[in-house]
Amino acid sequence: MTAAYEVTIIGGGPAGLAAAIAADKAGARVLLIEREARLGGILKQCIHDGFGLLRFEEKLSGPEYAYRFIHELPQTHVEVRTLSFVTRISAIAGTSDERRLSSGESLQGFVVTITSARGMETISTKTLILSTGCRERTARQVAIHGVRLAGVLTAGSAQYYTNILGQLPCRRCVILGSGDIGLIMARRLHLEGAEVLGVYEAKPTPSGLSRNIAQCLDDFDIPLHLSKTVTRTFGDKRLEAVEIMSVNEAMEPIPGTEERIECDGLILSVGLIPENELAERIGVPLSVLTKGPVCDQHNMTKIPGVFSCGNALQVNDLVEYVSESGETAGRAAAAFAACKEVPALPRYAEICPGKDILAVTPQLVNLDALEDRITVFFRVREERSSVRVRFALEHSGGPIELFSRNYQRLRPPEMERIILNLKNITLSEHTRIIITVETVN
Ligand SMILES: Cc1cc2nc3c(=O)[nH]c(=O)nc-3n(C[C@H](O)[C@H](O)[C@H](O)COP(=O)(O)OP(=O)(O)OC[C@H]3O[C@@H](n4cnc5c(N)ncnc54)[C@H](O)[C@@H]3O)c2cc1C
Incomplete structure (x- = not known):
C-alpha cells in the first residue's frame, strides 16, 4: 500500500501548526487534521496576553500567536482538514508495534481513521505526528464528595464559556488549584464582575508561574490560600456552597478545620494530563514522569515513524516550547519519510x-x-x-x-x-x- 501522505499531523494547535509548516518546508507531503472548526487549539480561548515574548519579542494574545502560524499555511502545500476527528490509528502490514519491536519487522506506515461530516474514511501515511494537546483533571479525579452539580467546572471550560461563548459561568466562585489556567481565570472572572473568593491550593507552594501569581492574584487582591482544599460540594442541581479543609503534609484533610463557603461556582485547575489515547492504542510507550510518550531528541517515540510534540508530549508552561517541539517533530518526520529504505530500529x-x-x-x-x-x-x-x-x-x-x-x-x-x-x-x-x-x- 503506497502512503498517500508522508507526514500526517493529528491536532491543529500550536504544536501541530508548527509541525506542519516545518514538515512542509522540509519538502514532505503533509496532512493536518483538526477536530474543531478552527485551527489554533486551546490558544483560541486564551485571550489574555503574554504569548510570544521569546519567539516574536512581542506580547501577543493566544489567538494572535496562533494566527502567526495559521496565516503561513496558504503559502505552503499543507492540506488541512478541520471538523475531522481521528478515532483510530493502526500500523500498515497488520503488525502491532510490540511484535515489530521484538521481531525487528519493518512498519510500512500507518492507517488513520477519520470521522467527519463526510462519514468515516481512512488515509495512509508514512509517518504520524501526534499533537493532540492535553486534558484537564476533573472533580472526579480529585477527592471531592458530592453529586454532579451545575457550577462545578474545569478552568478550561470556564475559559471557554467566558471567552468564546461570552457567558459568565458563575457570580461568586472559589478556584481550586493554583495552576496557571486557574490563576488566569481568577483574574478573568474578576474582570467580568464575578466575586472571586480565593484560590485554594492543597500544596504548601503555588503551582503556577510566579508572574501569574503577581499579575493575576496580587494585582487584584485575590487571596491565595495554601495547604487548603475543597472536600465537599453542596447543592441540589446548582452548586450552593463548598467545604474547605486544611491539609497536612501528606495532603490529607485535617479533621476540625471544615469551613463552609457559599458560592455558585467551583473552578478546578488541578492539573493537565497529556492526551495520548491514540498513541496508547498503537502501543507507544509512555513515561510515568511526563505521562507523554518516551521520545528521542527528534521527538520520535519508540515506534519508528511516530512522533509526538506539544502538550501531548509533556505539559508545557510556555507556548514557544510547544512550537519548538512541533518544529523538531515536523523536520524529523519529513526526514524519516524521505528515507527510501525503512530505517533499522x-x-x-x-x-x-x-x-x-x-x-x-x-x-x-x-x-x-x-x-x-x-x-x-x-x-x-x-x-x-x-x-x-x-x-x-x-x-x-x-x-x-x-x-x-x-x-x-x-x-x-x-x-x-x-x-x-x-x-x-x-x-x-x-x-x-x-x-x-x-x-x-
Ligand atoms: C484549558 C487550557 C487553557 C490553557 N491556557 C493557557 C494560557 O492561558 N496560557 C498559556 O501559556 N498556556 C495555556 N495553556 C497551555 C497550552 O495548552 C499550551 O501552551 C499550548 O496551547 C499547547 O499546544 P498544543 O498544540 O500541544 O495543544 P492544544 O492547543 O490543546 O491543541 C491540540 C489540538 O488537537 C486537537 N485534537 C485532539 N485530539 C484530536 C483528534 N483525535 N482528532 C483531531 N484533532 C484532535 C484538539 O482539538 C486541539 O485543537 C492552556 C491549556 C489548557 C488545556
Whole structure:
C-alpha cells in the first residue's frame, strides 16, 4: 500500500501548526487534521496576553500567536482538514508495534481513521505526528464528595464559556488549584464582575508561574490560600456552597478545620494530563514522569515513524516550547519519510533523571540520528534555591560532566531548557546521562 501522505499531523494547535509548516518546508507531503472548526487549539480561548515574548519579542494574545502560524499555511502545500476527528490509528502490514519491536519487522506506515461530516474514511501515511494537546483533571479525579452539580467546572471550560461563548459561568466562585489556567481565570472572572473568593491550593507552594501569581492574584487582591482544599460540594442541581479543609503534609484533610463557603461556582485547575489515547492504542510507550510518550531528541517515540510534540508530549508552561517541539517533530518526520529504505530500529543512549528531577524530555538519545547539539527540557521535583544542575555521563571511573549550570531558583511549574553539546563525546547503547541537582553555597 503506497502512503498517500508522508507526514500526517493529528491536532491543529500550536504544536501541530508548527509541525506542519516545518514538515512542509522540509519538502514532505503533509496532512493536518483538526477536530474543531478552527485551527489554533486551546490558544483560541486564551485571550489574555503574554504569548510570544521569546519567539516574536512581542506580547501577543493566544489567538494572535496562533494566527502567526495559521496565516503561513496558504503559502505552503499543507492540506488541512478541520471538523475531522481521528478515532483510530493502526500500523500498515497488520503488525502491532510490540511484535515489530521484538521481531525487528519493518512498519510500512500507518492507517488513520477519520470521522467527519463526510462519514468515516481512512488515509495512509508514512509517518504520524501526534499533537493532540492535553486534558484537564476533573472533580472526579480529585477527592471531592458530592453529586454532579451545575457550577462545578474545569478552568478550561470556564475559559471557554467566558471567552468564546461570552457567558459568565458563575457570580461568586472559589478556584481550586493554583495552576496557571486557574490563576488566569481568577483574574478573568474578576474582570467580568464575578466575586472571586480565593484560590485554594492543597500544596504548601503555588503551582503556577510566579508572574501569574503577581499579575493575576496580587494585582487584584485575590487571596491565595495554601495547604487548603475543597472536600465537599453542596447543592441540589446548582452548586450552593463548598467545604474547605486544611491539609497536612501528606495532603490529607485535617479533621476540625471544615469551613463552609457559599458560592455558585467551583473552578478546578488541578492539573493537565497529556492526551495520548491514540498513541496508547498503537502501543507507544509512555513515561510515568511526563505521562507523554518516551521520545528521542527528534521527538520520535519508540515506534519508528511516530512522533509526538506539544502538550501531548509533556505539559508545557510556555507556548514557544510547544512550537519548538512541533518544529523538531515536523523536520524529523519529513526526514524519516524521505528515507527510501525503512530505517533499522534505532540504538539509544538514555537520559536519566536523578531523584530531584521531576521530568525530562527527551529520555532517549537516538545514536543513529545524532547531531552535535541536542535540546533537553527538565523540571525539578521541589522548589530549590542556589543550585547547580549537572548532566554527566555515568562512568566506572566516576561521572564525566557534559554540562552544568547554576540557578538562583528552580520551581516545578517552570520548565527549563538547555542545550547539551555532544560533540566529540562517545555514546553507546549502554550510556546513561544522569541529571543531578546539588545545592551550592
Ligand atoms: C484549558 C487550557 C487553557 C490553557 N491556557 C493557557 C494560557 O492561558 N496560557 C498559556 O501559556 N498556556 C495555556 N495553556 C497551555 C497550552 O495548552 C499550551 O501552551 C499550548 O496551547 C499547547 O499546544 P498544543 O498544540 O500541544 O495543544 P492544544 O492547543 O490543546 O491543541 C491540540 C489540538 O488537537 C486537537 N485534537 C485532539 N485530539 C484530536 C483528534 N483525535 N482528532 C483531531 N484533532 C484532535 C484538539 O482539538 C486541539 O485543537 C492552556 C491549556 C489548557 C488545556
